[in-house]
Amino acid sequence: MSHPHPDLKTPPKLQRGALRVVALGGLGEVGRNMAVLEHDGKLLIIDCGVLFPEDHQPGVDLILPDFSYIADRLDDVVAVVLTHGHEDHIGAVPYLLRLRADIPLLGSQLTLAFVEAKLQEHRITPYTLAVKEGQVERLGPFECEFVAVNHSIPDALAVAVTTAAGTVLHTGDFKMDQTPLDGRLTDLRAFARLGERGVDLFMVDSTNAEVPGFTTAEREIGPVLEQVMGGATKRVIVASFASHVHRVQQVLDAAHAHRRKVALVGRSMVRNMGVARDLGYLHVPDGVLVDVKAVDSLPDDRVVLMCTGSQGEPMAALSRMANNDHRVRITTGDTVILASSLIPGNENAVFRVINGLTRLGARVVHSGNARVHVSGHASAGELLYCYNIIKPRNVMPVHGETRHLVANADIAVKSGVPRERVVLAEDGVVVDLVNGRAKVVGAVECGYVYVDGSSVGEITDADLKDRRILGEEGFVSIVVVVDSATGKVVAGPEIHARGVAEGEAVFDSIRPQIAAALQEAVAGGTTDAQQLQQVVRRVVGRWAGGKLRRRPMIIPLVVSA
Numbered sequence: 001m002s003h004p005h006p007d008l009k010t011p012p013k014l015q016r017g018a019l020r021v022v023a024l025g026g027l028g029e030v031g032r033n034m035a036v037l038e039h040d041g042k043l044l045i046i047d048c049g050v051l052f053p054e055d056h057q058p059g060v061d062l063i064l065p066d067f068s069y070i071a072d073r074l075d076d077v078v079a080v081v082l083t084h085g086h087e088d089h090i091g092a093v094p095y096l097l098r099l100r101a102d103i104p105l106l107g108s109q110l111t112l113a114f115v116e117a118k119l120q121e122h123r124i125t126p127y128t129l130a131v132k133e134g135q136v137e138r139l140g141p142f143e144c145e146f147v148a149v150n151h152s153i154p155d156a157l158a159v160a161v162t163t164a165a166g167t168v169l170h171t172g173d174f175k176m177d178q179t180p181l182d183g184r185l186t187d188l189r190a191f192a193r194l195g196e197r198g199v200d201l202f203m204v205d206s207t208n209a210e211v212p213g214f215t216t217a218e219r220e221i222g223p224v225l226e227q228v229m230g231g232a233t234k235r236v237i238v239a240s241f242a243s244h245v246h247r248v249q250q251v252l253d254a255a256h257a258h259r260r261k262v263a264l265v266g267r268s269m270v271r272n273m274g275v276a277r278d279l280g281y282l283h284v285p286d287g288v289l290v291d292v293k294a295v296d297s298l299p300d301d302r303v304v305l306m307c308t309g310s311q312g313e314p315m316a317a318l319s320r321m322a323n324n325d326h327r328v329r330i331t332t333g334d335t336v337i338l339a340s341s342l343i344p345g346n347e348n349a350v351f352r353v354i355n356g357l358t359r360l361g362a363r364v365v366h367s368g369n370a371r372v373h374v375s376g377h378a379s380a381g382e383l384l385y386c387y388n389i390i391k392p393r394n395v396m397p398v399h400g401e402t403r404h405l406v407a408n409a410d411i412a413v414k415s416g417v418p419r420e421r422v423v424l425a426e427d428g429v430v431v432d433l434v435n436g437r438a439k440v441v442g443a444v445e446c447g448y449v450y451v452d453g454s455s456v457g458e459i460t461d462a463d464l465k466d467r468r469i470l471g472e473e474g475f476v477s478i479v480v481v482v483d484s485a486t487g488k489v490v491a492g493p494e495i496h497a498r499g500v501a502e503g504e505a506v507f508d509s510i511r512p513q514i515a516a517a518l519q520e521a522v523a524g525g526t527t528d529a530q531q532l533q534q535v536v537r538r539v540v541g542r543w544a545g546g547k548l549r550r551r552p553m554i555i556p557l558v559v560s561a
Helices: 071-076 093-097 109-121 188-197 218-231 245-257 267-278 292-297 317-322 347-359 380-390 402-414 461-473 504-509 511-523 529-548
Strands: 019-025 034-039 042-046 062-064 077-081 105-107 128-130 136-139 142-148 157-163 166-170 201-205 236-239 261-265 303-307 335-338 363-365 395-398 429-434 437-443 449-452 475-482 489-498 553-560
Touching: 019 166, 019 201, 042 071, 042 142, 042 157, 071 077, 093 109, 105 109, 109 128, 109 267, 142 188, 166 188, 188 380, 201 380, 218 236, 218 245, 218 335, 236 245, 236 317, 245 261, 245 267, 245 303, 261 267, 261 292, 267 303, 292 303, 303 317, 317 347, 335 347, 347 363, 380 402, 395 402, 475 511, 475 529, 489 511, 504 511, 511 529, 529 553
Parallel strands: 042 077, 077 105, 105 128, 166 201, 201 395, 236 303, 236 335, 261 303, 335 363, 475 553
Antiparallel strands: 019 034, 019 429, 034 042, 062 449, 136 142, 142 157, 157 166, 429 437, 475 489
């Protein structure tokens, strides 16, 4: 089993007739999914998604894949294939198309409709080609066959990419629900047919690889939602992903059964469900859907609000409700349903929202205390089933944190794939398929690209470290005027602190030390203001660490007189 390691070098030039695979996101994390396939001088991209920030990334709105690997080869990109319409697979498309607007986008009808609605906000008109399961498209040296899979969003596709170097089967996100709400099964017959023909590299969803057995069917959620809604005496607020059409459908049906009206809350929820309704993926019972402004005039026991924010996103509707910062005010007796699973890394944010809602008097129903959500990903039993059907020659687990990738690799080995033919990679690791064998051959630069307001890629990890220090340790500024000849302090040191609990008087003891250190430095020949500022920073830093037990951000300003 190949493990990426820090000493991987820049990969050699791709051998003639070989296929190269580089994941620019999605390996070692849940989100930011993007894979680049290279063959015969051309590039094919599968998915282009975003990652949502965690608590240690303050101020960041989104995290993008690092496009620098392909930045000078954009003309070689033949297409972007999108497996489905979730943000972690399509969210970065606008930022890629800013670099080259005419890259063709391929995906199912619903996926492309979600992308086009998103691109409209960025004022980009894309070139798109809608594809269906069973369809085959030739894209330069890549022949792509699309296979139906089910997931927690309609119209998901796997893609089999055939080149002269062999066939790669990429599952996208998938599960094997045998009674799907839309009747669209994961096409195991197509998987078997591809397996018979020969799958040289199987890139398979790892998100649920640690979960034994089979993922629960979506149909089991409907009765639970109806039961919760039937027992609610006041308003019901349901939070879900803005693209979870199946879940919204179940909420609409349950509301209709209990004679409640549903209002969609949140810009992305309204936009996506409008698209899904127009295309026939969402069937709205007559008279059920109302505008959110009409809710105030309805009795509480006749209202359902369908909103975003199931992952604790700070600006989403549910988080703002939990903070009492939304037009919808949570009151005692309201029922809130979190119809989603926890994405790793979001736990603290979600629990904060649950606590906030509970404090306001709501009853909070979530996957921890009721079956109001099932995963959209294949569990270990389903993955084993797929390995046995396909019999791949090489396996590369994708989409998941390291523990998920390793668990998926173990399942592959258990199914009979030789351990040396299971490639464990991370973002930026380069995998070449040569003569039917997949191997790690190097790594390329592949960092996080942060979207912060209107800036893209300008915020660095060092900036985020500064923000964390400011938020956690506080800020101290020191202004001091010194005689450039003698080093004696003419004015100051004037010290201001923010985020430091102690009063201003605590700094009285450090002022003489600053003056003495500056005089000593000038006597030793140091006259440069930058170097004198460093002297002040060191003195105050040592003192703050010992006296305050803190490491605040220290901004010294030394002015020569």
